[in-house]
Each structure stands twice: as structure tokens, then as C-alpha cells.
Amino acid sequence: MAETVGNLCRKMHGGEGFDTLTLDLFSRAPSPAPCSYSKPAKRPRVDGAVTMGKDEDRQNPFDFLSEEILFLILDSLESEPLSKKSFSLVCRSFYTAESCHRRELTPLRSGLLPAALARYPSVEKVDLSLCPTVTDTVLFSVGNCLRSSLRSIDLSRSKGFSHAGIESVVENCANLVEMNLSNATDLSDAAAAAIGRARNLERLWLARCKLVTDMGIGCIAVGCQKLKLLCLKWCLGISDLGVALVAVKCKQLRNLNLSFTLVTGAGLEVVLQLPYLEDLALVGCLCIDDGSLLSLKQECKSLQVLNLSNSQPINHAGLSSLLNITVGLRQLNMAYCCMVTHSLTSSFRKLAKLQSVKLDGCEVTTAGLKTIANACVSLTELSLRKCSGVTDDGLSSIVMKNKGLTNLDITCCGNITDLSLANITSSCTSLITLQMESCTLVSKEGFRLIGQHCHLLEHLDLTDNELDDEGLKALSGCHKLSILKIGICFKISDEGLIHIAKNCPKLRELDLYRSAGIKDAGIRAIAHGCPQLQITNLAYCTWITDASLRALSKCSDLNTLEIRGCPQVSSAGVVAIAVGCPKLTKLDIKKCYYVNDGAMLILARFSRNLHQINLSYCSITNVGLLALASVGCLQNMTILHLKGLTPNGLAAALLACGGLTKVKLNSSFKPLIPRPLLEHVEERGCVFQWIDKPFQVELESSEIWTKQLEEMRA
Amino acid sequence: MAKMIKLVSGDGAEFEVEEEVAFQSKIIKDIVADADDVIPLPTVSSKVLIQVIEYCRKHAAVNSFPLSPSSSAAAAASSSSSISYSKPVSDPALRAWDNEFVKLNNSSLFDIVIAANYLDIEELVDLVLETVADRIKGKQAQEIRRQFNIENDFTPEEEEALRRENSWAFQNN
Numbered sequence: 001m002a003e004t005v006g007n008l009c010r011k012m013h014g015g016e017g018f019d020t021l022t023l024d025l026f027s028r029a030p031s032p033a034p035c036s037y038s039k040p041a042k043r044p045r046v047d048g049a050v051t052m053g054k055d056e057d058r059q060n061p062f063d064f065l066s067e068e069i070l071f072l073i074l075d076s077l078e079s080e081p082l083s084k085k086s087f088s089l090v091c092r093s094f095y096t097a098e099s100c101h102r103r104e105l106t107p108l109r110s111g112l113l114p115a116a117l118a119r120y121p122s123v124e125k126v127d128l129s130l131c132p133t134v135t136d137t138v139l140f141s142v143g144n145c146l147r148s149s150l151r152s153i154d155l156s157r158s159k160g161f162s163h164a165g166i167e168s169v170v171e172n173c174a175n176l177v178e179m180n181l182s183n184a185t186d187l188s189d190a191a192a193a194a195i196g197r198a199r200n201l202e203r204l205w206l207a208r209c210k211l212v213t214d215m216g217i218g219c220i221a222v223g224c225q226k227l228k229l230l231c232l233k234w235c236l237g238i239s240d241l242g243v244a245l246v247a248v249k250c251k252q253l254r255n256l257n258l259s260f261t262l263v264t265g266a267g268l269e270v271v272l273q274l275p276y277l278e279d280l281a282l283v284g285c286l287c288i289d290d291g292s293l294l295s296l297k298q299e300c301k302s303l304q305v306l307n308l309s310n311s312q313p314i315n316h317a318g319l320s321s322l323l324n325i326t327v328g329l330r331q332l333n334m335a336y337c338c339m340v341t342h343s344l345t346s347s348f349r350k351l352a353k354l355q356s357v358k359l360d361g362c363e364v365t366t367a368g369l370k371t372i373a374n375a376c377v378s379l380t381e382l383s384l385r386k387c388s389g390v391t392d393d394g395l396s397s398i399v400m401k402n403k404g405l406t407n408l409d410i411t412c413c414g415n416i417t418d419l420s421l422a423n424i425t426s427s428c429t430s431l432i433t434l435q436m437e438s439c440t441l442v443s444k445e446g447f448r449l450i451g452q453h454c455h456l457l458e459h460l461d462l463t464d465n466e467l468d469d470e471g472l473k474a475l476s477g478c479h480k481l482s483i484l485k486i487g488i489c490f491k492i493s494d495e496g497l498i499h500i501a502k503n504c505p506k507l508r509e510l511d512l513y514r515s516a517g518i519k520d521a522g523i524r525a526i527a528h529g530c531p532q533l534q535i536t537n538l539a540y541c542t543w544i545t546d547a548s549l550r551a552l553s554k555c556s557d558l559n560t561l562e563i564r565g566c567p568q569v570s571s572a573g574v575v576a577i578a579v580g581c582p583k584l585t586k587l588d589i590k591k592c593y594y595v596n597d598g599a600m601l602i603l604a605r606f607s608r609n610l611h612q613i614n615l616s617y618c619s620i621t622n623v624g625l626l627a628l629a630s631v632g633c634l635q636n637m638t639i640l641h642l643k644g645l646t647p648n649g650l651a652a653a654l655l656a657c658g659g660l661t662k663v664k665l666n667s668s669f670k671p672l673i674p675r676p677l678l679e680h681v682e683e684r685g686c687v688f689q690w691i692d693k694p695f696q697v698e699l700e701s702s703e704i705w706t707k708q709l710e711e712m713r714a
Numbered sequence: 715m716a717k718m719i720k721l722v723s724g725d726g727a728e729f730e731v732e733e734e735v736a737f738q739s740k741i742i743k744d745i746v747a748d749a750d751d752v753i754p755l756p757t758v759s760s761k762v763l764i765q766v767i768e769y770c771r772k773h774a775a776v777n778s779f780p781l782s783p784s785s786s787a788a789a790a791a792s793s794s795s796s797i798s799y800s801k802p803v804s805d806p807a808l809r810a811w812d813n814e815f816v817k818l819n820n821s822s823l824f825d826i827v828i829a830a831n832y833l834d835i836e837e838l839v840d841l842v843l844e845t846v847a848d849r850i851k852g853k854q855a856q857e858i859r860r861q862f863n864i865e866n867d868f869t870p871e872e873e874e875a876l877r878r879e880n881s882w883a884f885q886n887n
Contacts, residue, residue: 062824062862062864065824065827065828066831068831069827069828069831069843072839072843073843073846073847073850076843076844076847077847077850077851080851080852082852083850083851083852083853085880086850086853086854086855086857086858087850087855087858088876088880089855089868089873089876089877089880090855090858090859090864090866091859091864091865091866091867091868092867092868094864095876112879115879119879556852582852
């Protein structure tokens with residue numbers, strides 16, 4: 001095995017030596033001293049030097065470029081972070097330029113932050129969402145190192161800090177404009193008081209900060225008068241009083257989220273008096289009832305976006321009163337609210353600028369839909385996702401009146417037939433997004449019409465439909481297709497897929513989950529015709545072999561690959577992907593029984609961006625898992641039923657992989673791993689999910705699975 | 715008869731160009747506004763100046779005789795916006811010409827970008843830097859060094875420590 005792997009490495013050109021792999025596994029991993037590479041460059045800074053062409057090939061041509069031009073080059077590498085990292089490794093002057101240029105930092109571990117901050121003194125945004133544990137000490141160093149450079153900090157996934165840490169950041173960083181403290185369930189009013197001292201704060205998220213009360217919010221309202229965005233989702237400690245304080249003091253607010261709070265109609269009344277409010281979210285505000293909305297008088301002319309989803313108490317009378325004063329509304333979301341009847345939707349008539357309506361999960365009546373058709377003629381977005389009661393009649397009347405529709409979601413509207421499709425395609429030729437999962441009554445005629453008329457289509461979801469090869473051929477007329485989801489389409493095969501491959505070069509996402517008729521020829525065609533492919537799902541497409549993976553390895557932008565349940569795939573295929581797709585971030589090879597340690601060694605070597613992997617049922621042993629543990633950014637691992645894994649091997653891998661945040665594994669391991677080790681890993685920020693699933697010997701065949709699905713539906 | 719501007723390169727050669735061609739350079743435009751028709755450019759060699767003038771001549775012709783309303787609108791928009799790498803030249807024929815123009819070796823490219831930066835010809839700076847960036851994209855450090863003939867002034871230990879820092883210190887963003 002080692003020999004084959006070694007041969008493979010020798011064949012790769014441009015790769016560094018294989019021996020660094022073992023070094024990484026056992027490296028002493030404490031945070032290094034601040035880097036000494038940022039000595040001043042020995043490059044002369046000459047602007048516009050006379051270049052007379054002597055010995056041109058010998059000199060470093062970059063020597064004559066000013067730092068300004070190096071920064072411009074780095075600007076244009078913005079979309080290629082791996083290239084920027086390579087750039088910084090080239091020579092000292094490049095390293096310095098990159099260090100001064102970087103504005104955004106997302107450390108993988110808070111322990112490495114001091115070194116990172118020393119290297120990058122001009123960072124404006126620090127995103128700590130990958131560091132599960134952030135102590136006050138870490139926040140002190142952030143504040144001290146970055147001072148007035150820091151403008152934005154994200155602590156929404158971190159725990160372990162207190163108001164002291166926040167205070168230090170706020171005091172040292174006068175230019176702080178954006179702070180995300182969501183999920184800080186321990187934070188109390190003391191922290192809120194500290195936040196209130198950030199005078200320049202414009203955007204603040206405090207979702208789930210349940211201990212903050214009206215007092216704390218009051219401090220923020222009084223202190224942060226420049227606030228434009230405030231998220232108080234799930235802040236159960238806040239009442240109408242706190243909300244009113246915010247509404248009175250923070251006059252600049254554009255965006256306010258009060259979802260799942262206890263705000264009532266009284267608080268809402270004050271909020272609607274904000275002069276510049278554009279976006280208001282009141283999801284799940286169960287204390288706002290119909291009655292309290294009837295007394296609203298003062299107009300809120302600036303409001304454009306309103307989200308009332310999951311607000312069951314609101315009915316047509318209350319809504320009518322609310323829409324009376326919010327006549328400038330462009331987007332209305334009433335998902336999972338009341339029944340959509342004629343009386344409810346007749347108040348839509350007041351909204352001349354209405355462009356987007358979402359009614360997901362509601363029970364709709366045909367009369368209600370027809371009233372929407374009469375009331376709204378400039379809709380661009382309509383969602384009837386999982387609505388019951390959607391008929392051809394109701395849907396058709398809306399689409400025929402709203403020819404400018406670009407986004408339509410009729411997922412699970414199981415009664416829709418070709419008739420609706422005929423009306424949609426003839427009327428809404430500017431459609432960009434069409435989601436029709438489980439519209440099983442639509443036949444090939446419907447798909448033919450889509451391909452014939454909707455040439456601007458970019459996102460198409462036909463999961464679980466009666467799509468066949470003829471339909472795919474027709475759909476390939478949509479040359480701009482970027483996202484195509486055709487999973488659970490049992491009638492499609494390579495023949496149809498090849499048309500897509502030939503005609504849709506902009507494809508970025510392809511979902512073929514359980515569309516088991518697809519084989520290597522189809523995937524080869526896709527890989528060849530769609531070089532921009534980023535996300536591919538081939539789960540349970542049992543005919544797929546390594547040949548498909550070798551073809552997909554040419555798609556260098558591939559970041560997500562799911563091939564679970566493809567038993568013909570072996571290590572060779574996975575290796576090809578690892579080498580050819582450096583941006584690989586998520587990999588699911590569950591039940592690819594023949595993938596073994598060799599693939600893991602190569603993945604560890606080449607997939608420097610791997611965040612998430614599912615290896616369940618693969619032939620991985622301790623060696624393979626330990627190799628994988630050297631991938632510094634690996635966060636999420638699912639390792640059920642790994643044949644060759646022993647408790648010692650698992651323990652070593654858990655220790656070595658410092659970035660883990662979530663591990664799903666067999667509960668049988670729990671008593672076999674020393675308790676202190678588990679606690680240590682958990683303290684590092686990792687969450688264990690202990691699963692009791694028995695080993696499933698056979699792959700469920702499509703027939704059995706379909707039968708189960710039908711039983712579920714009946 | 716179009717007004718002519720005289721440009722004098724660093725090695726003393728003189729080049730007469732039409733006003734509209736020379737005005738692709740904002741610096742020249744400003745200088746001429748102060749009533750000066752002979753402009754010395756001591757920091758730009760003849761070889762580079764010839765190439766820059768060629769570019770300006772091609773782009774001036776397109777800007778004054780737009781092939782379609784959209785391309786002139788794009789030209790108008792691009793002259794007032796700041797440098798951004800996401801705005802392509804709208805006319806495909808011109809883009810093809812640009813792509814041929816930048817098929818030069820690295821040091822020639824750098825000569826041109828330094829001159830274009832000095833003369834403040836935004837589009838030309840963008841074009842060259844995008845080409846340079848393309849030659850960097852997707853490459854490992856050693857490949858970049860080989861491509862641009864840059865000496866590696868890190869010690870092996872420093873390089874290895876840096877490489878490790880890059881891989882586990884922070885996210886790719």
C-alpha cells in the first residue's frame with residue numbers, strides 16, 4: 001500500500017515532499033512565537049523605475065512594483081484564498097505584503113490567535129465562529145493587538161468569555177461597528193452595559209441571549225445610538241419596555257429582529273414609529289394577537305420587508321389593519337400562519353409595491369389564491385412550499401397575472417398538473433428559480449414546456465418527479481442552469497444526462513440522490529461539459545465506479561461530494577478527487593466499503609480544506625483515521641462502524657485533531673475511551689454524538705426504498 | 715485635424731499622438747488642461763511607451779465609435795468607477811485584442827503596469843494585474859517562484875513553520 005501511495009506522490013508535480021506528512025501528525029502543536037518573517041523587505045520601493053531591460057530574467061521583477069500594486073494583485077486573488085496562502089509563502093516581501101493586506105481573519109483555534117494577530121496587524125474583521133472556546137484572555141489580546149483597526153467581531157459560536165472580555169474589546173477598539181454575540185446564553189446585563197459603551201456600533205446580534213433583561217437592553221439603546229441592525233431573536237428576558245426603549249432611542253434602526261420574543265401589540269406600536277425601519281422580523285411572536293393590531297394608527301412608510309411566519313394568532317382582521325399602515329411593503333412572509341382565504345389576501349390590495357409573498361405551509365383556498373391574482377400584479381417571488389390546497393386553477397390565475405415572476409416555489413404541491421406548467425411557462429418566461437419537488441402529477445409534457453420557454457432558468461428542483469430522459473433533453477434548453485436537483489428520479493439515465501452535460505456549461509450544483517439509473521458515462525459527460533461544478537450528490541447511484549470520480553477530479557472547483565452507498569467506488573477514485581480538487585470541503589463516502597487507509601493518507605496530504613467527512617462503514621483502520629486527523633481544519637467527522645478502528649486508535653485521532661467540533665460515533669466506544677480524554681476533547685469545544693445503530697449488512701435496494709417511500713406517502 | 719500631443723520618453727524619443735488617445739491617461743489629461751502640449755515622461759522608456767500608446771489608441775477608437783449603446787455605457791461607467799476586478803470589457807472583439815496584448819513575458823508586463831499606474835490609465839492597470847493574478851491562481855508557492863523567477867529567501871525551517879501555520883492557523887478566506 002505504501003508503495004502505491006509513494007508512486008502516486010512521485011507522479012504529482014509541484015507537490016512538496018511526502019515526509020512532511022509524518023511530521024505534521026506528531027508535531028508539537030503549541031502556539032508558535034510571533035512570526036519573525038515580517039522583517040522589512042529588502043526590496044527597494046521604487047515607483048515607476050526606468051526598466052532598461054538588462055538581465056531582466058535574473059532580477060525579481062516584483063522588486064520594482066510598489067506595495068500598492070502588490071495589494072491590487074492580492075485584491076484580485078480575493079476569490080482564491082488558497083492562492084493567497086501560496087503567495088505569502090513565496091518570499092519575504094510577498095509575506096509582508098500579504099500580512100499588511102489581509103483584512104479578515106478566521107482562526108481555526110483560539111490558542112493560535114496571538115500569533116495570527118501578530119502577523120496580521122491590519123485586520124478589520126475577526127471571525128471566531130470556528131473557535132468553540134474563547135476566554136477573556138483571548139479577547140484581551142484581540143483588543144490590545146488590533147485596537148482601532150478592528151471593526152467587526154463574531155463570537156456567535158464561542159463560549160467561555162464574560163462581560164470582562166467584551167469590555168476590553170469595546171474599550172480598546174473605538175471603531176467597532178459590528179458585533180455578533182448570538183448564543184451567549186450566559187451573558188447578562190453586565191455584558192449589555194459593556195456593549196452600551198461601543199458608541200460606534202451599527203450592527204449587533206444578540207440572538208438567544210436569554211438572560212439579558214430590559215435593563216441591559218436599555219443600556220444598549222442609550223449607548224449605541226448609531227445602531228442600524230439589531231437582532232433580539234429569542235431574547236426572552238425582554239418585554240415591551242425594552243423594545244420601546246430601543247425604538248425610542250435608536251432612531252437610525254433599519255433592521256430589527258424580534259422573533260420569538262414576548263413583545264405584544266403595545267411594543268410593536270412603538271417600533272412601527274421608527275422613521276427609517278425597513279426590515280422587521282416577528283417570527284413566532286405569539287403575544288401579538290389580532291386584537292392588538294386593530295388599534296395601530298401611525299403609518300410606517302419606510303417598511304419594506306415583514307416576516308410574520310409562525311404567528312398563528314394573527315388573522316385577517318389584524319393583518320388588514322397592519323397592512324393599512326405599511327403600504328410600502330415589498331416582501332411579506334406569512335409562512336405557517338393562518339388559512340389563506342379570500343378575506344386574508346384581499347388586504348394585499350393595499351400593497352402597491354408588493355413583490356414577494358411567502359405562504360409556506362399554510363392551508364390555502366383557491367379563492368384566496370385568486371384574490372392574490374387580482375390584488376398583486378408585480379410579484380417577482382411566490383412561495384407556496386408545502387401548502388395544502390393548491391390547485392391548478394388558483395396557481396394559474398396568479399401566474400397569468402404576474403408575468404414578471406422570477407422565483408416560484410411549489411414544492412410538495414402534489415395536485416399541480418401539466419395545466420399549471422403550461423400557464424407558468426407561457427406567462428412567466430423570466431423565471432430564474434423553479435422548485436417543484438414532489439409534484440408527481442406533472443408529466444413529460446410539463447418538462448418539455450419548461451425547457452422550451454424558460455431560458456433564463458438557473459435553479460431547478462425536480463426531485464422526486466416523473467422526469468425521464470426525454471424530459472432531461474428538453475430541459476437542456478435551459479442553458480443558464482446553475483443548480484439542478486434531479487434526485488429520486490428513477491426514470492432518468494445517462495442518455496438524458498448527456499444532453500444536460502452538452503448544453504448547460506454553467507452547472508455548479510447537481511443532485512442525483514438515488515437516481516440510480518445514472519452510470520459512469522453520464523458523469524463523465526457532466527465532468528467534461530460542466531467544468532464549474534462545485535457540488536455533486538451521487539448517493540446510492542450504485543452503478544458509479546472510480547471512473548466517474550476520475551472524471552470529476554477535473555472539476556477543480558469541486559467542494560462538496562456525496563457518494564454514499566456507491567459500493568463500486570474504491571480508494572483509487574477518492575485519491576483522484578483528493579488530488580484534483582484542492583477545494584474539497586465536504587466528503588461523504590459512507591458505505592463505500594472498499595475505500596481504505598490509502599485514500600485517507602492522500603486526503604490528508606492534499607485536501608487542506610476538508611471540513612466535514614463521513615466515513616461510516618469504510619475499511620478504515622487506526623492508521624487511516626490518524627492520518628486524517630492531521631487535517632487542521634477538519635471539524636465534523638462521522639465514523640460509525642469502522643472495521644479496523646480500536647479504542648486506542650480512536651483516542652489518538654481525537655487527541656491529534658485539534659479542530660474537531662462534532663464527532664458522531666458508536667456508543668460502544670464510550671466506555672472504552674478514558675473519561676479524562678473525552679473531557680479534554682469536549683473542553684476543546686468538541687461535541688460527541690453517541691449512536692447506537694446496528695451494523696446494516698445490505699444496502700437497501702432502490703425497490704425496497706421506493707416501496708418504503710410509497711408506504712410513507714399513503 | 716485632430717489636436718496632437720507630444721510625448722517624450724525617458725531616453726529622449728518623441729511620439730506624437732492624437733489628443734483623444736493621450737487622454738486615456740488621466741495624468742496627461744490634467745497636464746494638458748494646464749496648457750502644455752509637450753509632455754516629458756522621464757520614467758517611461760520608449761519600448762514601454764510604444765506599447766502603452768498602442769493600447770490607448772485601440773481603446774480610444776472603441777470609446778469614440780461605440781459598436782452598441784451598451785458598450786459605450788459600460789465605457790462611461792468604467793471610467794468613473796474605482797478599480798474593481800469584476801467588470802469585464804463589454805465588447806468581445808476588444809477583449810480578444812486585450813488578451814493578445816498581454817501575451818508578454820512577466821518583466822514586460824511589469825514595465826507596462828508601472829507605466830500605466832504612473833500615467834493613471836485605470837483599465838490598462840486592471841488588465842495587466844488581472845493577467846498577473848491569473849498566473850498566480852491555483853499555484854503552489856514553488857510554482858509561483860518558478861513562474862516569476864523569484865528567489866526564495868526563507869530558510870527551510872522558516873518555510874516549513876510558515877507552511878504549517880498557514881494550514882492550521884486560519885480558515886481559507
